[in-house]
Amino acid sequence: EAGVAQSPRYKIIEKRQSVAFWCNPISGHATLYWYQQILGQGPKLLIQFQNNGVVDDSQLPKDRFSAERLKGVDSTLKIQPAKLEDSAVYLCASSSRGGNTEAFFGQGTRLTVV
Amino acid sequence: DAKTTQPNSMESNEEEPVHLPCNHSTISGTDYIHWYRQLPSQGPEYVIHGLTSNVNNRMASLAIAEDRKSSTLILHRATLRDAAVYYCILRTYPLIYNQGGKLIFGQGTELSVKP
Numbered sequence: 001e002a003g004v005a006q007s008p009r010y011k012i013i014e015k016r017q018s019v020a021f022w023c024n025p026i027s028g029h030a031t032l033y034w035y036q037q038i039l040g041q042g043p044k045l046l047i048q049f050q051n052n053g054v055v056d057d058s059q060l061p062k063d064r065f066s067a068e069r070l071k072g073v074d075s076t077l078k079i080q081p082a083k084l085e086d087s088a089v090y091l092c093a094s095s096s097r098g099g100n101t102e103a104f105f106g107q108g109t110r111l112t113v114v
Numbered sequence: 115d116a117k118t119t120q121p122n123s124m125e126s127n128e129e130e131p132v133h134l135p136c137n138h139s140t141i142s143g144t145d146y147i148h149w150y151r152q153l154p155s156q157g158p159e160y161v162i163h164g165l166t167s168n169v170n171n172r173m174a175s176l177a178i179a180e181d182r183k184s185s186t187l188i189l190h191r192a193t194l195r196d197a198a199v200y201y202c203i204l205r206t207y208p209l210i211y212n213q214g215g216k217l218i219f220g221q222g223t224e225l226s227v228k229p
Contacts, residue, residue: 004157042220045216045219048216056216100207102148103150106157107157108156108157
C-alpha cells in the first residue's frame, strides 16, 4: 500500500512571499488532516477534511492560510503572505472513515521563511 | 477536546521493558486511546489504540485502567530504534459515522534509550 505523499520536502522562501504544499492521501481515505509542527512542539491541527468538505478549521489562520481538497482526493495548503513564524514542518495525514482507525502521516514539508 | 498528560521525558536501557504513562481524566465514553510515535525528522506513525480492554500488537501493548482515566504504553524490549517522541491521544468516535475522529496531539514523552 502506497503511503501519504507530500511535496515538496523542503522549501525556503522570503517573508511576504506565497507558498503551496501538496498532499496525496492513501487511496480510499476519506479523512485528510493538515498539521503544523514547530520545532520542539507536538503537531498542531490546522484543518480536517471529510471527502471534500471541511470538518474543522478552527485553528487555521484564515487571513493567510487556505486549504482545499478538490474531488475529495488530493489537497493543497497555501500560505499567502508568509511570516517568519510560519517556519515549521507541515504534515499531511489521512485515515479511513470512523474514529476507530489509524491515521497515516506523510514525511512532511519543512518550510523556512527568511 | 479531551486532554492527555504525559511526562516530558523518560530514559530506558536497551533490551529492558519501558512503561510510558498517560493520564486522561476527562475521557468520554466515545474516546479511543491512541498512541503514535515520531522518530527524528519523520512524520508520526501509529503504534496502537484501544477502547476499554488491553491490546497487544507486534509493536507494543496498551494497558488501560478500569476507569479509563489512565493508560500505559508498554514496549517489551526497548531498542535504540525506539528512541522517539511518544504521543498519547484521545480520538473521539464521531457522532456522524463517516467522519474520521479528531486527532489532537499534546507535547508527548521523549524517550531516550541507552545502549
